[in-house]
Amino acid sequence: MAETLKVPTMAEYMAEGKKPEVLFWVGCAGSFDDRAKKITKAFVKLLHEAGVDFAVLGTEESCTGDPAKRAGNEFLFQMQATANIEVLNAYEIEKVVTACPHCFNTIKNEYPALGGNYEVMHHTQFLKALLEEGKLKVQGGKFKGKRITFHDPCYLGRGNGEYEAPRDLLRKLEVELVEMRKCKSNGLCCGAGGGQMFKEPEPGNKDVNIERTEQAMEVKPEVIAAGCPFCNTMMTDGVKGKNQEANVAVMDVAELIANAHDL
Amino acid sequence: MQIIFQVLFLIALIAGISFFARNIRRLLRNIKLGKAIDRTDNKGERFKKMARIAFGQSKMVKKPVSGFLHVIVYLGFIIINIEVLEIIIDGLFGTHRILSFMGGFYNVLIASFEILALLVLIGVIIFWVRRNILNIYRFLSRELKGWPKNDANYILYFEMVLMLLFLVMNATDYQLQLNGASYYASEAGITGSFPISQFLLPIFDGMSNSSLILIERAAWWLHILGILFFLNYLYYSKHLHILLAFPNVYFSKLKPQGELNNLQSVTDEVKLMMDPNADPFAAPAEEDQAEPDKFGASDVFDLNQVQLLNSYTCTECGRCTAECPANQTGKKLSPRKIMMDTRDRLEEVGEIINTKGKYEDNGKQLLDDFILREELWACTSCNACVEACPVGIDPLSIIIDMRRYLVMEESAAPNELAIAMTNIENNGAPWPYNQQDRLNWAKEN
Numbered sequence: 272m273a274e275t276l277k278v279p280t281m282a283e284y285m286a287e288g289k290k291p292e293v294l295f296w297v298g299c300a301g302s303f304d305d306r307a308k309k310i311t312k313a314f315v316k317l318l319h320e321a322g323v324d325f326a327v328l329g330t331e332e333s334c335t336g337d338p339a340k341r342a343g344n345e346f347l348f349q350m351q352a353t354a355n356i357e358v359l360n361a362y363e364i365e366k367v368v369t370a371c372p373h374c375f376n377t378i379k380n381e382y383p384a385l386g387g388n389y390e391v392m393h394h395t396q397f398l399k400a401l402l403e404e405g406k407l408k409v410q411g412g413k414f415k416g417k418r419i420t421f422h423d424p425c426y427l428g429r430g431n432g433e434y435e436a437p438r439d440l441l442r443k444l445e446v447e448l449v450e451m452r453k454c455k456s457n458g459l460c461c462g463a464g465g466g467q468m469f470k471e472p473e474p475g476n477k478d479v480n481i482e483r484t485e486q487a488m489e490v491k492p493e494v495i496a497a498g499c500p501f502c503n504t505m506m507t508d509g510v511k512g513k514n515q516e517a518n519v520a521v522m523d524v525a526e527l528i529a530n531a532h533d534l
Numbered sequence: 535m536q537i538i539f540q541v542l543f544l545i546a547l548i549a550g551i552s553f554f555a556r557n558i559r560r561l562l563r564n565i566k567l568g569k570a571i572d573r574t575d576n577k578g579e580r581f582k583k584m585a586r587i588a589f590g591q592s593k594m595v596k597k598p599v600s601g602f603l604h605v606i607v608y609l610g611f612i613i614i615n616i617e618v619l620e621i622i623i624d625g626l627f628g629t630h631r632i633l634s635f636m637g638g639f640y641n642v643l644i645a646s647f648e649i650l651a652l653l654v655l656i657g658v659i660i661f662w663v664r665r666n667i668l669n670i671y672r673f674l675s676r677e678l679k680g681w682p683k684n685d686a687n688y689i690l691y692f693e694m695v696l697m698l699l700f701l702v703m704n705a706t707d708y709q710l711q712l713n714g715a716s717y718y719a720s721e722a723g724i725t726g727s728f729p730i731s732q733f734l735l736p737i738f739d740g741m742s743n744s745s746l747i748l749i750e751r752a753a754w755w756l757h758i759l760g761i762l763f764f765l766n767y768l769y770y771s772k773h774l775h776i777l778l779a780f781p782n783v784y785f786s787k788l789k790p791q792g793e794l795n796n797l798q799s800v801t802d803e804v805k806l807m808m809d810p811n812a813d814p815f816a817a818p819a820e821e822d823q824a825e826p827d828k829f830g831a832s833d834v835f836d837l838n839q840v841q842l843l844n845s846y847t848c849t850e851c852g853r854c855t856a857e858c859p860a861n862q863t864g865k866k867l868s869p870r871k872i873m874m875d876t877r878d879r880l881e882e883v884g885e886i887i888n889t890k891g892k893y894e895d896n897g898k899q900l901l902d903d904f905i906l907r908e909e910l911w912a913c914t915s916c917n918a919c920v921e922a923c924p925v926g927i928d929p930l931s932i933i934i935d936m937r938r939y940l941v942m943e944e945s946a947a948p949n950e951l952a953i954a955m956t957n958i959e960n961n962g963a964p965w966p967y968n969q970q971d972r973l974n975w976a977k978e979n
Binding site for chain 1: 596789790791792793794796797800801803804805807808829830857859860862863864865866867908911912913914915916917918920921934936937938939940941942947948949950951953954955958959962963964965967969970971972973974975976977978979
């Protein structure tokens, strides 16, 4: 890929006196993590493909405060939230889409009480809506017939009751969707939530991501589909830990759609 | 003679109910040691949730075997309680099967009680086998060693004995009716229908009426005294869920599970910090002289009343622990233990109040003396425990409140987490990358 992506910022829109229809909240992982940046780019390509009028905050974006809140640092969380809400409200943001279920949950559920009220969508929900509006064409492609299992992110699934949007998208790709024995509301965590991503696990007999990867391997998938940059990292590490990286890919739903059509 | 039994019955009934009332008062007093929380909104939705999850057992049946058996025992207990009503009236007024005026319907009732009693008996025996013989993960945890395991078994034995007494009582009553014994037999024919206990008749074959009366009366008395005893055992056991499951589900969180509450005490501080007009040196106003709110929870007093109700409602089934990713991978965290510890500490505090009239510090608290830091830090906040609980308990909220105490009152986060938080504070991301580089990805290939 030689061409650089066109990623407009809110500041640029503001300078032109315009407002985009949706803000793409990239999140820390999507901005800095090498693996997650690929998901960010895939999603941006899909936004362009569907002709969505969007912008990012760029250097004005900051951590939502989710890991701080779940680690118990309510103070830091509210500092982050208050500062972010000031920026979002200054730009008169109404609609937010993000590829991170943690950002999604925090902005959607925990910002309103602090003065931040927006319509917030997870990128799988947003892509599904684009599909239904006919703006995005998703059909078959190179993953057609491939055996794919979807790992539910806790903060999308149990946290917010969304189990079907990512699966609907996978069905549109005409993949062979197989479910792990622990899925949807019974899905097992990847092990990254609640601040665990940033610390060593407590003593035990196994890492959570290994347990989850083993559950995924039971259904013999060619691809483990994820909808969260942290789950993606944990499952990728799990697959590597099992020396299966040559046989099993871990990909975000947005990447699957973008790759299916060689975007 | 009869009147003596009626008086004895009345005394037993009053004693049983008043002791029960005393314990319920203590329970409510202990729950009120927690912080007030408003869960009186959305009454309609709350009733629906209670009807679905508590009354309708919708989460129980997610595990089909134990769920199905539990529904039988649950239905048995609810329906057989109609019979207890008759027993109480008979006991007080010296009547025999007072409800038999309902005729054919009465026979249907007694027959269904009998069938349910047998099913409950079978169900409870299977429960015992599951707990004691089959190696079921959630019944093997360390927090079940000792009293909790015995407690669970006592409850099962109790239910077995109560059901057997009920059937023996009916069988001997039936035989006495067949024998035409006075007081038992009625001119209208046999009152009640005995599809199960009729098979016990051979045991009593050839017994005199007086022996039969002795057995019937003994079974009748032991059955009702057993029920009164069981009612009072509840408060000392893990079995309060048969009463508290309903209010517990009613008062459970209606918001998305992913949402954690925002601490108002923190919001106030943050607002003050962000307010350019705030005077940092201003003396606090008169009315603000009270001790500032503690951040998070280190003891039961810092938890809210719903969290404390949760702890009394927990029946230690362990579905939460079986679903917990930390527990499955050998970490010390067990959401069930979080609930059991909370209740144990609350009971300890309650006991101090019972003896001394008010709480006096006994040098213990919920944190460290009951719940370990290692347990709290193993949580991934995935909500699997909350989802799994058949009665709407939220162990995660307690874990988060205790983490809040550790971080905001003690600065005691694990080192790597403290670094991630410092990064968020300094550069707006949990990793040490500059905020100014946040859009670099757009220019990279």
